[in-house]
Amino acid sequence: MAEKIFPRNLTARAATVIVGNPVTTRLESGVGNCFPGLEWDHRNLDRRFFPGLVFDFGPVPAVLNGVEPNDPALEPDPEDDETIQRRVPALSRAVSDRFAVLSRTGGQWALVEIAQGGRSIDVSRGVFLDDPNRIWRVVRSLERDQVMITLEWRRATRAGRSRARQTVRLTHYRRRYVNPDTGTISPVYKPGELTQSLCSPWQHDFRDCACNYWASNHPDIALGEDLPGKAELPSGASEDPETATQPLDWLRADRRSRVAASGLDFENDDRRLRHYQINSEWQSLAFVLGGKEISAVYAPRDERVAAPFATPEDLAQQLADLCGLEHVVVLEYLYAYFSLREPTEGRMNRELTDALLFARHELLTVAISEMRHLRWANQILWSVEKLAPKVPKRGPVLDLATEVPGRDGRLHPRQLRPLLPEVLDDFIAIEKPSGRLDGAYSRVVSTLSSGHPEVLLQLARQIVADGMEHYSRFREIKVVLAPHVAAGSSRPPVYLRPIELATRREAKAALDLYHGILRDLAAAYARGDMEDAANIVNARDKMTRLEAEASSLARRNLGVPFF
Amino acid sequence: MTLNSGDAGFHLLPGDPPLVFVLQGSRLYQIDRDLHDALARSDADRTAQFVTDIDATVPRRRQPGELEAPTALSLNVAQACNMGCEYCYADKGQFGGRARVMSSEVAFAGIDQLIANAPSDTVTVGFIGGEPFLNRELIHTSVAYAERRAARADVKVRFSVTTNGTLLTGRDLDLLRAHAFAVTVSMDGGPATHDRYRPSRDGQGTFAPILAALAPLLAEPAGARIAARATIARDDLDVAGRVHALTSLGFHEVGVSPIRTGPNAALVFQEDDWGPFLNEMIGAAESEWRQVSAGARPQFANLWSAVKQIHRGSARPLPCGSAVSYVSLSAEGTFHTCHRTIDDSRFALGTVGDGLDTVARHAFVRARLVDAQEPCASCWARYLCGGGCHAEVIASGRTGCDFIRGWLEHCIRTYDEVSRQRPELLS
Numbered sequence: 001m002a003e004k005i006f007p008r009n010l011t012a013r014a015a016t017v018i019v020g021n022p023v024t025t026r027l028e029s030g031v032g033n034c035f036p037g038l039e040w041d042h043r044n045l046d047r048r049f050f051p052g053l054v055f056d057f058g059p060v061p062a063v064l065n066g067v068e069p070n071d072p073a074l075e076p077d078p079e080d081d082e083t084i085q086r087r088v089p090a091l092s093r094a095v096s097d098r099f100a101v102l103s104r105t106g107g108q109w110a111l112v113e114i115a116q117g118g119r120s121i122d123v124s125r126g127v128f129l130d131d132p133n134r135i136w137r138v139v140r141s142l143e144r145d146q147v148m149i150t151l152e153w154r155r156a157t158r159a160g161r162s163r164a165r166q167t168v169r170l171t172h173y174r175r176r177y178v179n180p181d182t183g184t185i186s187p188v189y190k191p192g193e194l195t196q197s198l199c200s201p202w203q204h205d206f207r208d209c210a211c212n213y214w215a216s217n218h219p220d221i222a223l224g225e226d227l228p229g230k231a232e233l234p235s236g237a238s239e240d241p242e243t244a245t246q247p248l249d250w251l252r253a254d255r256r257s258r259v260a261a262s263g264l265d266f267e268n269d270d271r272r273l274r275h276y277q278i279n280s281e282w283q284s285l286a287f288v289l290g291g292k293e294i295s296a297v298y299a300p301r302d303e304r305v306a307a308p309f310a311t312p313e314d315l316a317q318q319l320a321d322l323c324g325l326e327h328v329v330v331l332e333y334l335y336a337y338f339s340l341r342e343p344t345e346g347r348m349n350r351e352l353t354d355a356l357l358f359a360r361h362e363l364l365t366v367a368i369s370e371m372r373h374l375r376w377a378n379q380i381l382w383s384v385e386k387l388a389p390k391v392p393k394r395g396p397v398l399d400l401a402t403e404v405p406g407r408d409g410r411l412h413p414r415q416l417r418p419l420l421p422e423v424l425d426d427f428i429a430i431e432k433p434s435g436r437l438d439g440a441y442s443r444v445v446s447t448l449s450s451g452h453p454e455v456l457l458q459l460a461r462q463i464v465a466d467g468m469e470h471y472s473r474f475r476e477i478k479v480v481l482a483p484h485v486a487a488g489s490s491r492p493p494v495y496l497r498p499i500e501l502a503t504r505r506e507a508k509a510a511l512d513l514y515h516g517i518l519r520d521l522a523a524a525y526a527r528g529d530m531e532d533a534a535n536i537v538n539a540r541d542k543m544t545r546l547e548a549e550a551s552s553l554a555r556r557n558l559g560v561p562f563f
Numbered sequence: 564m565t566l567n568s569g570d571a572g573f574h575l576l577p578g579d580p581p582l583v584f585v586l587q588g589s590r591l592y593q594i595d596r597d598l599h600d601a602l603a604r605s606d607a608d609r610t611a612q613f614v615t616d617i618d619a620t621v622p623r624r625r626q627p628g629e630l631e632a633p634t635a636l637s638l639n640v641a642q643a644c645n646m647g648c649e650y651c652y653a654d655k656g657q658f659g660g661r662a663r664v665m666s667s668e669v670a671f672a673g674i675d676q677l678i679a680n681a682p683s684d685t686v687t688v689g690f691i692g693g694e695p696f697l698n699r700e701l702i703h704t705s706v707a708y709a710e711r712r713a714a715r716a717d718v719k720v721r722f723s724v725t726t727n728g729t730l731l732t733g734r735d736l737d738l739l740r741a742h743a744f745a746v747t748v749s750m751d752g753g754p755a756t757h758d759r760y761r762p763s764r765d766g767q768g769t770f771a772p773i774l775a776a777l778a779p780l781l782a783e784p785a786g787a788r789i790a791a792r793a794t795i796a797r798d799d800l801d802v803a804g805r806v807h808a809l810t811s812l813g814f815h816e817v818g819v820s821p822i823r824t825g826p827n828a829a830l831v832f833q834e835d836d837w838g839p840f841l842n843e844m845i846g847a848a849e850s851e852w853r854q855v856s857a858g859a860r861p862q863f864a865n866l867w868s869a870v871k872q873i874h875r876g877s878a879r880p881l882p883c884g885s886a887v888s889y890v891s892l893s894a895e896g897t898f899h900t901c902h903r904t905i906d907d908s909r910f911a912l913g914t915v916g917d918g919l920d921t922v923a924r925h926a927f928v929r930a931r932l933v934d935a936q937e938p939c940a941s942c943w944a945r946y947l948c949g950g951g952c953h954a955e956v957i958a959s960g961r962t963g964c965d966f967i968r969g970w971l972e973h974c975i976r977t978y979d980e981v982s983r984q985r986p987e988l989l990s
Contacts, residue, residue, distance in 0.1 A: 011876025
C-alpha cells in the first residue's frame, strides 16, 4: 500500500496482509528430517512399528530396545485377519515373557529380516551395514498390513563376534500410528518420546549443525544491514552495491564486522560465536527479513498495488505510449553503445579492455531486451484491441516518444548521446524500479490480472522483471567504468570515442536499413498473432546489416542520427 | 447531516484522525488527511488506488443461507399487565385481545422443541408479557422444567425476563439470582419521569413500589444481571438525565429506546424529533465516555453494544435475531417472529403443536434482508443497522435513518478512542 492506511477494528486487521516473515517460518510448516531432526524425527514414530516391541535404529542390525506388554495394539482388532487374531495371545506372551527375560541375560534381539506382501528383505547385511537409516527406510515404507519380522538372539563372543542363538518369527499388522477417526497418535507413545533427539536451537546445536539444514530461523548467510544514512532502493535492496550483493556470515561474533560468508564450514569458524557465547549472547544475532539483517524495529515496506485502468481505451493508450517509449530507449541505448570504443583497438591497457568488453556486452544486452519489449508491448496492444473491437485501433505502434523520464522524475526531450557518466545515470533512472516506466507497466499488469489471457499478463510481468535486471546491469556498468573516469576532468572518459552525429547523407545506408526494419515490423505486427515470419526474418537480416553499418560509422567517430 | 455514501464501498468520517468505514466486512481504517481529502473530492486515481489497496468495492448482495433452529425462545407467559403505560406497543400487554395467560403445556412444549432442536450447546429461555410475573408460578415451574430437560440433553440453558418490576417477591428474586437471569426492568428514569409515563392501571405512580421490590436484588444480584430499559417519548427527549438517574439506582446497564410506533400519537417520534434526539444521544454518550475514560464502568448500553459491534466488524444482513436465532411463543401457543409481533398473523411462524414453520421462517427472512430493503440498499450503514426493527418498519415505515447514521458515526468515533485509551474494554 502506498498510502498510509491503518487498520483499526478486528475485521480490518484480519484483512490486512502483514509484510514480514512468510508462512513457511511457522512451526506447522516445518519440514521433517532425520539428521537428527530439527522439527520432527520420524524414527521416533517407527521404532514402535511392530506392536509390543520397541526397536533402536542406531546399530546395525537394528536391535530390540524394549517391550511393551500393555501395548493397546496387541489387543485383537476386529478388522484384522482372523489368523492374526488367533496369534495375538501367543505374541503377547512372547513379548511379555520371552523377550523380557532374555533381554536381561546380556544378549540382544536383532532385527534381521522384514517381510511384507510376499517380499522379504534381509536387513542385517549388505548395504544395510553402511547406514542404519537404510533399515529404518525399509520400516518406513511398510504398509498398514501384515508384516513378518525375524529376530535373532545374539550375544557377543569372546572374540567380539556375535553369534546367533535363537531365531523367532513374528507376524502381526504394522502399527496404525494414527487413529483414522480422530487423527490422534497412538497412546502407546510416552510423553516426550516423539520429540526426543531433536536439535536444541539456541544452544550448541545451533552453532554446530552438521546437516546444514535449518529452518528459516537459522539463516547461514545474510546481507548486511544498511548503515545509518545509507539509502535503500525501492526494491528494498541497499543502494551500496557491496552491501546489496555481499552476503555476510550470520553467526559472526563481532556484529559490527562484515565477515563475508564462506562456502567452507571451517573458514569463518574462529570468527563465529563460540559455544559458551551462543548460550549467553544468542540475542545479539540479527533478525533477517527479506534476506537482510535488521537490528532495529522492523518497519514493513509498502507493497504497492497499482490501480488498474478503468477502460480498454485507457489501457490501449497506455500501451501505445509505452511502445513509443520502448522504441526511443532502444535508439538511445544503441547510440550510446556505438559511442564506446572497441576493445580490439590498440593502445589500451588490460583493465580498460576488460571494462569495455563488459560494458559493451551489457549495454547491447539491455538494448536488445528493450527491442523485445517493443514487440511485447505491441503484442499486448494487438491482443487487447482484438478483445475490445470497439476500441479505436492504434497498433502497430512503431512511432517514437518525444520525451523520456529523467533522473528528476520529469520527462525530458529524447537525445542521442555518448555514454558519458551523467548519461549512464539517466539510463539508470529510466530503468529504476518503481520509476516512471516501471510504474506504468505495473498498472498494465494490474489491469491484465483479470479478464485477460494469461499470456498477456506473463508478458507484462516479464517486462517489469526485465526492468529490474536492466537497472542492475546499468549499475554494474557504472561500477566497472568508474575507474576510467578522471575525477574533476572536463575531458571525456577514455572509454569513449569522440563521436558526433553523422549527417543524414553520411548515415544514409544505416538509416535506410533502420526504416526498412520498421516497415518489416509494421507489416508483421499488423497481422497480430498471425504475423508473417518472412517479415521478421527480413527485419532480423536488416538488423545485422545495420549493426555492421553503425559500427563502421562509429569507427569514423560518427553516430547514426536515428532521430 | 453526513453524506450518505452507501453507493460506494466505503464511508468517510472526517475529524481527527480521519477514518474510513469499509462496508465489506465492516472494516474501519485510519487514513491520513491528504488521502481523506483526495477521497472526499473523489480524486479518480487515488480513489481507484484506495479501493484496490484495501478491497473497498461495493459489497455484493447477500443471499440467505440455510436457517438453523433458534437458540432463544421467549414465552409470553402473561398477555396481560397490571400497568397502563400509554405508549405500550402491546396494547397494555394484551396485544389487541383479551387478557390471557400461558398454560404449562404450551410453555413446556415450547421448551422441549427449543432444546430438542438446539443447534449449539446453549439455549436461552425468556419470559415476557405483558407482565410475566402475573403468571408467576409458570415462570418458576418452567425454569425447573427447562433445567431438567436441558441437563438430560446436555445443553446449557440461560434465562432472561423483561418485567415492570412491580410484582417481584422475595421468592422471585431468589429464582433470578439462583438461575443467573438477565433481568430487564422497564423504567423510564427518575421518579417524576417514570411515574409520568408508567402509571398503574389506577393511575398511581409505580416508581416507589418498583424500587422497593427491586432494591434487594440490586443490592445483592448474585449471578443476575440487571438492566434498565427506558422508553423515550417525543415530549421529553432527555437521555443523559435518564441514564444518570437509572445508573444511580444501581442498574448494571441502561438502554434507551425511542417510541416509533404506539397507540398515543402524541408520544410517537415525528420526523423533526430525530435531530434533537441525536444530539441528546450524543450528549449522553459523551458524558458516559468521559466517565469511562477516567476509569468508570461502561453502563450506557446503546453506546457499548454499538462500539463492540464496530470492534468485531459485525456486518449483518438483518437487524436482529428475530425469526433466525430467536422466536417468541404466544400464550395460546403460536410462534411469532419476536415478542413485538405476538398475535399479528403477518408474523406468525406456526404453532407449538405443529412445530416451527420452516417455510414461513425462510420466506420472512428472505423478504427482510437489508439488501432487499429501500432505501437501505444504498446506505453506508446498512450492515451495522440491518434495516431497523421489522415490526416497527412494517407498521410505520422506515424513519429516523439520518439519526441512525449520525449515531453510528458517533459510535465509530468513540470506538476509535476506546480502542486507544481503554482497549481492555473490548476484549
